[in-house]
Amino acid sequence: MTIRYPVAPPTLADVAERAGVSRQTVSNAINNPDLLRADTLARVQEAIEELGYSPNRAARNLRTRSSHLIGLKFQPAQEGTANAAMDRFVHSLVETAGGAGYHILLFAVGEDEDHLRGYDDLLRATAVDAFIVTDTYLGNPQAAWLRQRRAPFVSFGRPWDDDAADHPWVDVDxxxxxxxxxxxxxxxxxxxxxxxxxxxxxxxxxxxxxxxxxxxxxxxxxxxxxxxxxxxxxxxxxxxxxxxxxxxxxxxxxxxxxxxxxxxxxxxxxxxxxxxxxxxxxxxxxxxxxxxxxxxxxxxxQPLEEVAVEIVRALEGLLSTPAVVSPGVLLTPTLAVRETG
Amino acid sequence: MTIRYPVAPPTLADVAERAGVSRQTVSNAINNPDLLRADTLARVQEAIEELGYSPNRAARNLRTRSSHLIGLKFQPAQEGTANAAMDRFVHSLVETAGGAGYHILLFAVGEDEDHLRGYDDLLRATAVDAFIVTDTYLGNPQAAWLRQRRAPFVSFGRPWDDDAADHPWVDVDxxxxxxxxxxxxxxxxxxxxxxxxxxxxxxxxxxxxxxxxxxxxxxxxxxxxxxxxxxxxxxxxxxxxxxxxxxxxxxxxxxxxxxxxxxxxxxxxxxxxxxxxxxxxxxxxxxxxxxxxxxxxxxxxQPLEEVAVEIVRALEGLLSTPAVVSPGVLLTPTLAVRETG
DNA sequence: CCGCGCACTTGGATCGATCAATGCGGGCCA
DNA sequence: TGGCCCGCATTGATCGATCCAAGTGCGCGG
The missing domain is CATH 3.40.50.2300 (Response regulator)
Incomplete structure (x- = not known):
């Protein structure tokens, strides 16, 4: 809490020097803590704390070829309608994903240009690890395109009429x-x-x-x-x-x-x-x-909080062990009873 | 952990080889096109097109120490209220930011833990270039904290009672x-x-x-x-x-x-x-x-679309030339007249 | 006393784009 | 003809974390 920017942030090597251990050991302390002896781990963590160290995302992403970012095409509620599920859903998603070490990256694609362009760019640039697709309406080319691209994605919504679909999905019944x-x-x-x-x-x-x-x-x-x-x-x-x-x-x-x-x-x-x-x-x-x-x-x-949890669960399965084929998850809504019924 | 590709994505070196030029030239073609002779530029662009090349974000971020990501703490509408400005605002923001080459990164901070923790992590990890702060209510520590950290940020909302504030802001009158x-x-x-x-x-x-x-x-x-x-x-x-x-x-x-x-x-x-x-x-x-x-x-x-535009403009000024001190921008709302008034 | 394995260390390579310095050929001017 | 600049090419270094291979010291069981 005593570090002032914009001095250069500490690197892993700085931590290693401070803790009197090697770079490798610091790396292990962060990524494989169980490989270290308890006292060594404590010493490293102390150094991390003192320096206010946090691994540089870019460097890590470059090396591991993953960004821990999930792409989501943000679709706002239409004006003049009452439907605003997106708002609640996005919030739940951000919270749940955050707990799993992921952040949500929003993007938009212009109405006129190719709708898939946005996905393509992010994917090729390895800017995101996966996508969440929310509109799986009839004839929506996104799902098919993403599958063909072998891009990992989970959809909120069933692949209604796409019998070739084998991607994980979460939907509300x-x-x-x-x-x-x-x-x-x-x-x-x-x-x-x-x-x-x-x-x-x-x-x-x-x-x-x-x-x-x-x-x-x-x-x-x-x-x-x-x-x-x-x-x-x-x-x-x-x-x-x-x-x-x-x-x-x-x-x-x-x-x-x-x-x-x-x-x-x-x-x-x-x-x-x-x-x-x-x-x-x-x-x-x-x-x-x-x-x-x-x-x-x-x-x-709609149980959007649960939807978010299931989607993140599916994403984790998808990204950790590619072998795990998670089928669809169907959740049951509840009824909010008020005066009109 | 890894994005499954049919083949490894092409790198800048691949493009260089294909176009028969050097890496540096390809880099210039992307970042400083005006340095190249027209025919060379065309040749490089052709190679980029053919290979479907897109610069690796992680590598670029590492080298340039910037992510082209803007952090936004997502706050959903409260249940039982009618206020849903966030939804519209976020959409405008995503669109405008996208046009300027930025993406919006959402994050949440748990209610119980330190509210600033989320900012801190992202900042130290150089995961975001700047923040957008939306709640500048009385006694909100975010703005003061971010300023002390010398973290670039623009707020949607005036620094009401913080006379030491010198950050750019956009607000609606x-x-x-x-x-x-x-x-x-x-x-x-x-x-x-x-x-x-x-x-x-x-x-x-x-x-x-x-x-x-x-x-x-x-x-x-x-x-x-x-x-x-x-x-x-x-x-x-x-x-x-x-x-x-x-x-x-x-x-x-x-x-x-x-x-x-x-x-x-x-x-x-x-x-x-x-x-x-x-x-x-x-x-x-x-x-x-x-x-x-x-x-x-x-x-x-509220003219949230304009707010988004102004915020992105302020961010660009903030991130390109740190000398530019953009003051606040105050926008005027309109009245949507309907039957009740 | 040997050998084994644990808990590290060490040094180097790697990811891919960008930076910085240098090299080189051709055109221009004296 | 010589000197100089301009446009562009070339190449090695760099960002920081991670991966990899080989090595060291130490304790302990056999």
Whole structure:
């Protein structure tokens, strides 16, 4: 704590001299402490402490051909939507990765230029050890490209339709989450529960939807006429709810996102219906919006902290012993129950 | 530990051999292209292209003693609040920094351990070139500590009460934003405009509050009895609004955050008052919540994209020529007008 | 007393880009 | 023709940690 910069930081050789041992021994003290006798180790650690030594990252990276950096393409929440899972996820990730000795490197790729360019540069420059890929939507070329490049990566999201995929992945069981929400409503006596989701080409959307049909059919209830597929915007949710209310008279809505659920709430407000009393509404993502509105929006909450833990675990396996083939991990969301459902 | 490549990545020497020039020339082609004759440069670039060469980051970092990495302590939005500026800010930052050849390195420091430990490690290990500090609240030791360490950093936020501070900073003029909001209400005929803000020891809160008093006094209107200071939670805003409505009968509220504004909206709802019609409400941060609720919440929007640009500019000045002393930059927010005000 | 293994030491090489100094050929001017 | 500068090539050294191979001193069991 008494060192002033910008004097040259101490090197491993400085520590060795101070502790009266060799460079090799200091290196071992740091990387293979169990090779040293207890008293020697203590002496070296003391010298490290006194000098405020910390191994130079660049030198270490050069020699070991690894950076202990994980690349993550940062995708912010879209304006005008309620979905903000990234924020919570990134935080959990940074914390967990930090515990494992890794840091998160953010990068962006411009909209116009080649989307893979960013990955390529970082990879070739050995700037990162691995990537975390977050959007595995249909036709997303990232995963295929990374695999072909033999770049280590873990994806948050299943390789939906890519049967050649053999990379580790972690995902949240959206169907189970929606099933949970639907069952919660069924247990409260609802029979006519509507679904508002995304277009058919969204695998995530179809997965979530299947949780609704599963729960409904499990109670021998029909789902015909009770589903709507639309864009992920508030106004789309608003319109879809209006149509469903007119044509199918549902007593509750389960939505693929909090954004859509907000649209439903607006429709209820238009018609003087009280959410949670006249009509129940459940969203998906447990966004800040769900938490601060009144009445509070019941919503499916993804276990993002666990996702981060599993992703880091997978990364460690991937980077330490390449033989370990970690399959996918599927986590189950919970339901944050509030007033609307 | 190692990135599995089909083949070892090409080195600068490989490029030199292929182009029939020396290592130094290739290095110049990359770092000082104007030193080369046009045809030589073209030949080298061709070789780079053919081999898919990208300079090894670790080697470059070691030699140049710089990593082109900027450290940022990632702070997620608090659960149960509406404030989510970080998300938007980080994205802008990543994009802008990327354009300048820098990447953003996220790190976290555990709540219990020494808050400065994270900075220290990264700095000593020459893992980052500089830091971006985002919370410059009263008594925050980071800035002082970093300065004492002579660590290059730029802060998002003024050094409020630290007169010894000489580091570059970028901030948003909260007072101007609130002035803007208040004036907007005044222009619409409001006279009794209340303020709900944070406790007195929050410099940011007091700054924003001053915008309200400035605008009110500018029209010779009294502010006595119209202000409330509380915690930044929805329920605090709710309570404060109730008290103010009872005791001062304001026709409009300006709040230090969207979170507080949400509380106000809940109170209006309790009393059957229509936001924007009976009583106007303006928040601060233009969060997702402000955007998706109905009626939409008018809110002060921070120009986070510009903040990012200015911060990167300051960083570049800081890292290129240490002599350049960039003072602070103060940016003016805008008002996102919606139905509540 | 020998041999073995533990706990180190020693010196050198290595990773790959950059720095610094020198070499070299050709053009320009006196 | 000689001297000089300019553009570019060449080459060894350097950054600091790690890897590697060989060696030393010492204690202990056989």
């Amino acid at each position: 959206g169907a189970a989450g929606v099933d949970l929400a639907t069952t919660h409503l069924l247990d409260r006596g609802h029979q006519r529960i509507a679904w508002i989701g995304w277009h058919k080409d969204s695998r995530i959307g179809e997965d979530r939807r299947s949780g609704w049909t599963r729960a409904m059919h499990g109670r021998n209830l029909s789902t015909t006429g009770l589903a709507s597929r639309t864009e992920d915007t508030v106004s789309s949710g608003h319109d879809a709810a209006a149509v469903l209310l007119d044509e199918a008279q549902p007593s509750a809505f389960v939505c693929a996102s909090d954004t859509l659920a907000m649209g439903v709430l607006h429709t209820l407000r238009d018609r003087g219906l009280t959410p949670g009393h006249d009509v129940s509404v459940i969203g998906f993502d447990d966004s800040q919006v769900a938490q601060v509105i009144n009445p509070g929006l019941t919503s499916v909450r | 909260g007072a101007a934003g609130v002035d803007l909001a208040t004036t907007h209400l005044l222009d619409r005929g409001h006279q009794r405009i209340a303020w709900i803000g944070w406790h007195k020891d929050s410099r940011i809160g007091e700054d924003r509050r001053s915008g309200w008093t400035r605008a009110m006094h500018g029209r010779n209107l009294s502010t006595t009895g119209l202000a409330s200071r509380t915690e930044d939670t929805v329920s605090s805003g709710h309570d404060a609004a109730a008290v103010l409505l009872d005791e001062a009968q304001p026709s409009a509220f300006v709040c230090a955050s969207d979170t507080l504004a949400m509380g106000v909206l809940h109170t209006l709802r309790d009393r059957g008052l229509t936001p924007g019609h009976d009583v106007s409400v303006i928040g601060f941060d233009d969060s997702q919540v402000a955007q998706v609720i109905n009626p939409g919440l008018t809110s002060v929007r």
